[in-house]
Amino acid sequence: MTFITISEVGPRDGLQSIKPVMPLEAKKAWIAAEAACGVPEIEVGSFVPPSLLPQMADTAELVRFARGIEGLNVVALVPNAKGAARAVEAGVHGFSAPFSMSETHSIRNVRKDHTQMIEEIRAMGRIAAEAGAHFAVGLSTAFGCTIEGAVPQATVVRMAAASIEAGAKELSLSDTTGYADPAQVRRLVRAVRAQVGDALTTLHLHNTRGLGLANALAGLDEGITTLDASLGGLGGCPYAPGASGNLVTEDLVLMLNAMGYKTGIDLEKLLKVRAILAEALPDEPLYGFTPDAGVMMDYQERIAQ
Amino acid sequence: MTFITISEVGPRDGLQSIKPVMPLEAKKAWIAAEAACGVPEIEVGSFVPPSLLPQMADTAELVRFARGIEGLNVVALVPNAKGAARAVEAGVHGFSAPFSMSETHSIRNVRKDHTQMIEEIRAMGRIAAEAGAHFAVGLSTAFGCTIEGAVPQATVVRMAAASIEAGAKELSLSDTTGYADPAQVRRLVRAVRAQVGDALTTLHLHNTRGLGLANALAGLDEGITTLDASLGGLGGCPYAPGASGNLVTEDLVLMLNAMGYKTGIDLEKLLKVRAILAEALPDEPLYGFTPDAGVMMDYQERIAQ
Structure with a gap:
């Protein structure tokens, strides 16, 4: 079981x-x-x-x-090294940092391109290691972005590897925008796991278009072992387009x-x-x-x- | 494709x-x-x-x-041979008859046990054949019944075979009660197809517990090629327990x-x-x-x- x-x-x-x-x-x-x-x-x-x-x-x-x-x-x-320091000071078992696969989204949202984000991840990895805390990176907008549209699978695979190299101990794929479909989940999970193996454990899915549980099922079939979820789906509003x-x-x-x-x-x-x-x-x-x-x-x- | x-x-x-x-x-x-x-x-x-x-x-x-x-x-x-006659008279391309896998449900609902239902299916099959209409049987409550609870997989497999023998050209599995889970969908589709092959084409799913699309995905993986659906999910009311x-x-x-x-x-x-x-x-x-x-x-x- x-x-x-x-x-x-x-x-x-x-x-x-x-x-x-x-x-x-x-x-x-x-x-x-x-x-x-x-x-x-x-x-x-x-x-x-x-x-x-x-x-x-x-x-x-x-x-x-x-x-x-x-x-x-x-x-x-935590969004950055400063947040990581606060998290370990508060005594978390672990923390995770979002890393947007859409570089446009990353720049607009946290004013860092991919190279700068990898350096931030390296800094967070050091903080985690010193404190003995677990450190995960959430590859956000991994299934598509409301600004860029499709995000190339190769980018996600490359950034997954770079995150691990920079000190992440665990990865999740985040469907920030509710764009994922089950076939894409299977393809992307398979491709990332081919690169980083069991370090990809988690899917963070949104139910924006009603496909959440189907996407979860697709992930389980590909070896996903952790699923994020929210009681009552709190925070989602299907009547506000884009909210999810x-x-x-x-x-x-x-x-x-x-x-x-x-x-x-x-x-x-x-x-x-x-x-x-x-x-x-x-x-x-x-x-x-x-x-x-x-x-x-x-x-x-x-x-x- | x-x-x-x-x-x-x-x-x-x-x-x-x-x-x-x-x-x-x-x-x-x-x-x-x-x-x-x-x-x-x-x-x-x-x-x-x-x-x-x-x-x-x-x-x-x-x-x-x-x-x-x-x-x-x-x-x-159509619920019975009388309905089948009316359907072919009206000029349908095909008709389908529900056949409840829960015998208790069948008796309460249409006052026929499984043996009597198979005879009704035989009569409907004759009407379809004479009119050149397509005839499908929907194996309802196939994933569980609100009266009986679990419905044995062996019963569904046996009634699927009996329906084909009695003249059904196509079968669907109906999750009348919204009880299906994806693992059960896979098991049941596989078991029925092992018995009747490609005659099982269809899933009729309800989204009572939110698992509808995940169950559909599980069915597709097992070779299902037809899915019933309703625009706007019409007819379902999540606020009335049991409705679906x-x-x-x-x-x-x-x-x-x-x-x-x-x-x-x-x-x-x-x-x-x-x-x-x-x-x-x-x-x-x-x-x-x-x-x-x-x-x-x-x-x-x-x-x-």
């Missing part, structure tokens, strides 16, 4: 995409409740300047809180558990955690189908097999 | 699941508009007693209308076209057909992500490959 790691990124990717700021106590309750369902890893926030993202201002405090939860892998997102929610954790757990993958997550318990989001963010839509439909009648038989 | 047939079942499965009756003229406009996008097959209605389903009372008239559209394969659902929409045609077409399958369907044109539904059924929710997000920037490049 293959173990698939579900990494809950809602407290970071979900919350940073919405206007309201979730109160610290609600974030703690959410993180604690998901961990109690068996979610093995939570990205609790990001170390960006609070002036840019006030939603993430309490990330250091959340890291300290989450480190008190036994068995939970506590990770955060993550995979919905609840539906992903249903799919994996029913298929016989081991996630360690108690789905029926997880479905109740949505109430924390609904209460703390009453105006935010929550997505997912399983929360409304419930598990199938023979769910317990399926997961017992 | 593999051709995948998308069979639009909204005018039947979508409309029969909602309360309002769509006016005949709107139905005609919908069917004509989808056919004009290249949709190759439409299930225009079902030949059930109008007293049971007033939404389907105009099916014969729709068959005659749709037969006037060049290149369109016009099919209808079909695959959303728009998202399915995006996935298949982007992957490099040939569907013959012009997606950008198809997205505009939703307006017919929105206008004729203003109180019915329409589903799907692609209609809100639009196609990806490099969509034309993808489908050109």
Whole structure:
């Protein structure tokens, strides 16, 4: 039975995409409740300047809180070496840095071209190594970019190799724009793994065009072992073109558990955690189908097999 | 390039699941508009007693209308030999009959056990053969039943073989209850095809738990060549537990076209057909992500490959 790691990124990717700021106590309750369902890893926030993202201002405090939860892998997102230093100071188990495969997007977004980003990754790698923290690079816009359009597969493969050479211990492919289709997922995962092997573990998918779980399935077929997801698909808004929610954790757990993958997550318990989001963010839509439909009648038989 | 047939079942499965009756003229406009996008097959209605389903009372008239559209394969659902006679009289190219793999469900729903259903299929097969119409059997509740729970795979395989022996020319597996997971789809498609070969062409999936497109992908991997879908996922209501929409045609077409399958369907044109539904059924929710997000920037490049 293959173990698939579900990494809950809602407290970071979900919350940073919405206007309201979730109160610290609600974030703690959410993180604690998901961990109690068996979610093995939570990205609790990001170390960006609070002036840019006030939603993430309490990330250091959340890291300290989450480190008190036994068995939970506590990770955060960092945009650069400065953020990496703050992350290890707060005590993360690991951190990940986004690296945009669309150079135009990278320059516009963080004012660094690919060469400069590789040097930043090298600096972050040193910080991680000194602190004994795990360091992952997320190859963002890997499936296409809203500015450049198609991103050449060869670029992604080359930047994946360069990231590893610069000190990344693990890679993820991010469908930042919701452009991925299952055939492309298979091709790209295969090509990157041919270059860097098992260092590519993760897919970070958005459900912008409804293809999220199909893309996840395609990734699993190619050896992906970690999937990012967000409870209630928080942060996505299908009515605002271009906005895009993550995979919905609840539906992903249903799919994996029913298929016989081991996630360690108690789905029926997880479905109740949505109430924390609904209460703390009453105006935010929550997505997912399983929360409304419930598990199938023979769910317990399926997961017992 | 593999051709995948998308069979639009909204005018039947979508409309029969909602309360309002769509006016005949709107139905005609919908069917004509989808056919004009290249949709190759439409299930225009079902030949059930109008007293049971007033939404389907105009099916014969729709068959005659749709037969006037060049290149369109016009099919209808029939519950029994009486319906089959009406279908061929109206002039369908083909008809399909649902056959519930859960015997309890079959008895409660159509008051026939499996043996009686096989005899009904034999009678329908004769009617089809005499009229030169195509005859398909849809193995419903094939992935589980809300009354019985799990449905044994061996039952489905046995009933598939019995249906073919009784005169069915083609089979579909229907996830009536939205219970299917991708691993189960692979197992069941493989097992049934091992028994009846290419006669199993079709999956009829519901998106009840959000797994619809992932299940479709799993089916394609096992040789499925026809997928049923409903424009706007019409008929599904995620807020009514147990209710369940079909695959959303728009998202399915995006996935298949982007992957490099040939569907013959012009997606950008198809997205505009939703307006017919929105206008004729203003109180019915329409589903799907692609209609809100639009196609990806490099969509034309993808489908050109």
